[in-house]
Amino acid sequence: MIDTRPMIELRHLHRYFGNTRAVDDVSFAVHRGQVFGYIGPNGAGKTTSMRILASLDLPTAGDATIDGFSVVNDPDRVRHRLGFMPDYYGTYSNVNVYEYLDFFARAYQLRGSRRVDAVDRVMDFTGLDVLADKPTDGLSKGMKQRLCLGRALIHDPAVLVLDEPAAGLDPRARIEVRQMIRSLADNGKTILISSHILTELAEICDVVGIIERGKLLAMGSVEAIQQQAQEKAASGAGISNAVEVRVLGGAKALGQWLAEQPEVSQLQVNGEAVRFLHAGNLEAEADLLRAMIEAGFRVVAFGSKRQTLEDVFMQVTQGLVQ
Amino acid sequence: MSSEVELSSIEVKAAPTAPARWWAAVDRAMVWGGDRLNPILVKETRQALKSRQFVITFALLLLCGWVWSILGVAMIGPDIWYGAQGADMFFGYYAILAFPLTVIVPFGAFRSLAGEQEDRTYELMSITGLGPRQIIRGKLGSAVLQMLIYLSAISPCLAFTYMLRGIDAPTILFILLYLSLGSLALSVIGLLAGTLTSEKHWQVVLSVVLIAGLFYAFGMSFLLAGVTLAELHGVFLQPEFWQANAAFLTGYAGYFALLFYAAAAQLSFTSDNRSTRLRITMVVQHVLLTGWMAWLWIWPAQGEEELPFVFLMFLGIHWWVMGALMTGESPELSPRVKRQLPQSFLGRVFLTWLNPGPGTGYMLAVSGMLAGLVTVGMALMLVKWIALWSPQNWRFNTAGTTLPFGILGFSYATFYLGLGLLVIRLLRRFTHVGILLAALVQVLVLLLGCGVPMIIYMLSTYWYDADYSLLQITNPFWSLMHVVDRSALPPEGYVLLAIVPLAALLVFVLNLGGIVREVRNVRIAKPRRVAEEDAELAAVKVPPEPVKKSPWD
Ligand SMILES: Nc1ncnc2c1ncn2[C@@H]1O[C@H](COP(=O)(O)OP(=O)(O)O)[C@@H](O)[C@H]1O
Numbered sequence: 001m002i003d004t005r006p007m008i009e010l011r012h013l014h015r016y017f018g019n020t021r022a023v024d025d026v027s028f029a030v031h032r033g034q035v036f037g038y039i040g041p042n043g044a045g046k047t048t049s050m051r052i053l054a055s056l057d058l059p060t061a062g063d064a065t066i067d068g069f070s071v072v073n074d075p076d077r078v079r080h081r082l083g084f085m086p087d088y089y090g091t092y093s094n095v096n097v098y099e100y101l102d103f104f105a106r107a108y109q110l111r112g113s114r115r116v117d118a119v120d121r122v123m124d125f126t127g128l129d130v131l132a133d134k135p136t137d138g139l140s141k142g143m144k145q146r147l148c149l150g151r152a153l154i155h156d157p158a159v160l161v162l163d164e165p166a167a168g169l170d171p172r173a174r175i176e177v178r179q180m181i182r183s184l185a186d187n188g189k190t191i192l193i194s195s196h197i198l199t200e201l202a203e204i205c206d207v208v209g210i211i212e213r214g215k216l217l218a219m220g221s222v223e224a225i226q227q228q229a230q231e232k233a234a235s236g237a238g239i240s241n242a243v244e245v246r247v248l249g250g251a252k253a254l255g256q257w258l259a260e261q262p263e264v265s266q267l268q269v270n271g272e273a274v275r276f277l278h279a280g281n282l283e284a285e286a287d288l289l290r291a292m293i294e295a296g297f298r299v300v301a302f303g304s305k306r307q308t309l310e311d312v313f314m315q316v317t318q319g320l321v322q
Numbered sequence: 323m324s325s326e327v328e329l330s331s332i333e334v335k336a337a338p339t340a341p342a343r344w345w346a347a348v349d350r351a352m353v354w355g356g357d358r359l360n361p362i363l364v365k366e367t368r369q370a371l372k373s374r375q376f377v378i379t380f381a382l383l384l385l386c387g388w389v390w391s392i393l394g395v396a397m398i399g400p401d402i403w404y405g406a407q408g409a410d411m412f413f414g415y416y417a418i419l420a421f422p423l424t425v426i427v428p429f430g431a432f433r434s435l436a437g438e439q440e441d442r443t444y445e446l447m448s449i450t451g452l453g454p455r456q457i458i459r460g461k462l463g464s465a466v467l468q469m470l471i472y473l474s475a476i477s478p479c480l481a482f483t484y485m486l487r488g489i490d491a492p493t494i495l496f497i498l499l500y501l502s503l504g505s506l507a508l509s510v511i512g513l514l515a516g517t518l519t520s521e522k523h524w525q526v527v528l529s530v531v532l533i534a535g536l537f538y539a540f541g542m543s544f545l546l547a548g549v550t551l552a553e554l555h556g557v558f559l560q561p562e563f564w565q566a567n568a569a570f571l572t573g574y575a576g577y578f579a580l581l582f583y584a585a586a587a588q589l590s591f592t593s594d595n596r597s598t599r600l601r602i603t604m605v606v607q608h609v610l611l612t613g614w615m616a617w618l619w620i621w622p623a624q625g626e627e628e629l630p631f632v633f634l635m636f637l638g639i640h641w642w643v644m645g646a647l648m649t650g651e652s653p654e655l656s657p658r659v660k661r662q663l664p665q666s667f668l669g670r671v672f673l674t675w676l677n678p679g680p681g682t683g684y685m686l687a688v689s690g691m692l693a694g695l696v697t698v699g700m701a702l703m704l705v706k707w708i709a710l711w712s713p714q715n716w717r718f719n720t721a722g723t724t725l726p727f728g729i730l731g732f733s734y735a736t737f738y739l740g741l742g743l744l745v746i747r748l749l750r751r752f753t754h755v756g757i758l759l760a761a762l763v764q765v766l767v768l769l770l771g772c773g774v775p776m777i778i779y780m781l782s783t784y785w786y787d788a789d790y791s792l793l794q795i796t797n798p799f800w801s802l803m804h805v806v807d808r809s810a811l812p813p814e815g816y817v818l819l820a821i822v823p824l825a826a827l828l829v830f831v832l833n834l835g836g837i838v839r840e841v842r843n844v845r846i847a848k849p850r851r852v853a854e855e856d857a858e859l860a861a862v863k864v865p866p867e868p869v870k871k872s873p874w875d
């Protein structure tokens with residue numbers, strides 16, 4: 001009974017800023033223990049929808065629920081179930097790491113040993129215990145990020161909403177953040193995490209949703225989305241393949257020739273190599289190659305690249321908005 | 323080396339001595355108390371102890387105190403042994419103390435909220451378990467703490483002035499009490515200002531206005547302290563003095579509560595009920611004002627003619643201002659608010675006017691003023707009746723203009739608030755109208771009513787020399803003054819009394835549609851999930867029925 005109720009649910013969520021449709025009819029649900037990757041380029045509407053979930057902003061229309069409670073009408077009940085890590089740090093001056101976490105623990109009405117334990121647990125988990133006496137506004141980016149994660153965890157919420165927690169970190173710190181999130185998910189937390197890089201989230205997410213210009217374009221497991229994109233590519237349903245052609249001399253001329261072909265887009269000429277996106281199935285690609293040779297180009301290599309996650313992302317986000 | 327380590331570890335393990343146990347108890351008590359302190363107060367105290375600005379202000383205050391002590395003593399010279407220079411010295415210290423208390427502390431309160439909004443820590447704090455009232459209380463608490471520290475820094479100097487003679491301890495305490503109350507009120511105003519906007523440019527405008535206001539308050543406090551020092555001799559034994567103070571403090575408490583709740587309402591989330599608590603405060607203020615006025619009127623003033631005027635004027639201004647603000651509320655109720663609407667028949671009749679909404683707000687203001695008018699009417703009847711029994715003590719030549727004044731004032735306020743509300747409703751068709759804009763509309767409507775006939779009056783040669791005429795009928799201030807200014811009702815008074823109440827009635831009827839629409843809102847059920855959780859919480863709180871173990875249990 002309880003487990004059929006999604007922990008996070010967006011129902012036809014809209015948020016307009018003047019004429020900007022920052023979030024435009026987005027619906028999805030995340031169940032207990034799932035990690036939902038919210039992927040989209042900058043300005044897609046990720047932050048806006050996450051702020052609504054955190055009850056910091058109101059939807060223009062639609063509603064969202066956390067553990068069944070409306071973020072519009074019962075934000076007080078939502079707030080102690082939810083840990084929110086925004087895309088800024090929010091540190092205080094003249095406050096050290098311990099005092100910072102202690103303040104938020106108090107603010108969540110934790111008392112006595114429960115508060116002390118909560119602060120210890122979080123400092124331990126984020127590895128901040130060695131920095132307990134450091135002022136918060138003097139921490140490095142990676143440490144601030146950990147502090148923010150710690151603040152979001154201090155009241156042991158069942159749901160976590162993390163807005164680009166790995167943005168701006170060095171590779172090692174990224175991996176560490178990813179490990180922390182995975183271990184939180186293994187402990188039963190429901191997590192909504194955003195990023196503008198799909199590959200970054202591919203391994204830790206159970207489900208990903210791809211959003212652009214406020215619209216949810218695709219949703220499902222990483223494999224399902226990959227498959228979906230490839231099937232579309234195979235059937236030529238308006239989805240492009242990345243093609244690389246190497247030609248002896250006349251790369252520029254080939255570029256001009258290709259520019260006139262209807263299915264070709266995003267043309268790049270780079271020395272001998274010509275790269276482009278080709279909208280069409282494999283048969284159409286073979287026809288293109290023959291036409292190329294018949295037109296007199298000396299093709300030495302013609303490669304239709306295997307789909308990477310990045311390509312999927314590029315295709316999903318470009319194929320459907322326009 | 324190793325033996326030392328062992329020794330110390332043995333000492334730690336040894337049974338605690340009595341003082342140690344005592345200390346441990348104190349420690350536990352501190353922890354227990356510290357847990358219950360406001361989190362913001364704890365955080366800001368920690369911050370203040372490390373902040374340079376605080377240390378500098380404190381040091382400057384001490385320094386100024388010292389400098390003034392040395393300068394003052396040097397100027398007084400040998401007179402110090404004989405003269406009574408305490409008051410002059412005190413005035414200097416007062417200035418040194420009043421500046422941080424009336425300018426720095428309230429502005430700091432404003433900045434601390436505004437700064438949290440700029441750093442966006444406000445958002446992080448607002449989604450914790452801290453309620454809006456807790457936030458305001460915490461911020462106010464740290465303002466009070468600063469006040470206390472400044473006070474304690476200057477207190478040795480104040481004790482010194484007492485020893486100089488020329489000023490008594492009650493006067494010192496009285497002035498300090500009012501200075502602290504003033505500082506507290508200014509701090510809550512600063513906090514309210516801090517909640518008004520999170521937009522950068524408006525915050526800049528607000529801080530300029532606030533600083534100007536605070537400096538004005540500083541000047542005023544200076545003036546008041548000077549007057550108090552000069553005039554306040556031997557009043558502490560007079561009962562009237564204490565009555566006046568008690569009356570003032572009641573009013574202070576009422577408006578303080580109103581500002582406090584207004585600031586908290588500003589911080590609470592949009593779907594929450596931001597109005598009912600404020601409206602209850604307004605009604606309580608009304609009752610307290612009525613009570614004090616009745617008391618003053620019956621006992622010390624014994625039917626003094628001026629008091630009903632003062633009462634009606636106070637009440638009229640109070641309800642007009644509150645009405646102007648309430649007409650800015652949104653006519654839509656959120657589902658959350660609808661869950662708690664009054665439900666019973668009596669509740670719906672009497673408590674609906676406390677629900678948020680412009681129409682109910684208009685009704686509340688009008689009812690408040692009407693209640694005041696009825697109170698005065700009954701009081702006047704009572705006086706006539708009492709005067710039959712003891713004519714020598716009770717003056718009662720009040721029949722003349724008090725009631726016409728009250729009726730006219732009530733009608734004007736009903737008319738203008740209602741007209742403003744109609745304009746606001748019209749504007750709402752095109753744009754969003756918030757509380758501040760609505761209040762602005764109300765002020766503009768009133769200003770137009772006063773200004774247009776005034777301009778005609780000044781431009782036209784025909785009216786130029788004339789005194790009051792019915793051209794000014796839309797100017798409530800002049801019209802009311804014209805009615806009050808004499809012992810009997812002037813001829814225009816009868817015309818005013820005929821037209822203005824009718825116009826008020828007309829505007830009221832025009833607003834009736836909107837009011838009825840708001841009154842039709844009925845309570846809705848809680849969402850199932852909320853009811854579920856409430857049931858769970860109730861089950862935890864209420865222990866299950868005790869099991870009967872024996873037939874005698
Ligand atoms: N407060 C705001 N006022 C106006 N426009 C906004 C505001 N917040 C976000 N937007 C706009 O909404 C869109 C989505 O922004 P955002 O949710 O921050 O995207 P993301 O987090 O995916 O990068 C952008 O076009 C942005 O300019």
Ligand SMILES: [Mg+2]
Nearest residue numbers: 043046047087
């Ligand atoms: Mg963002």
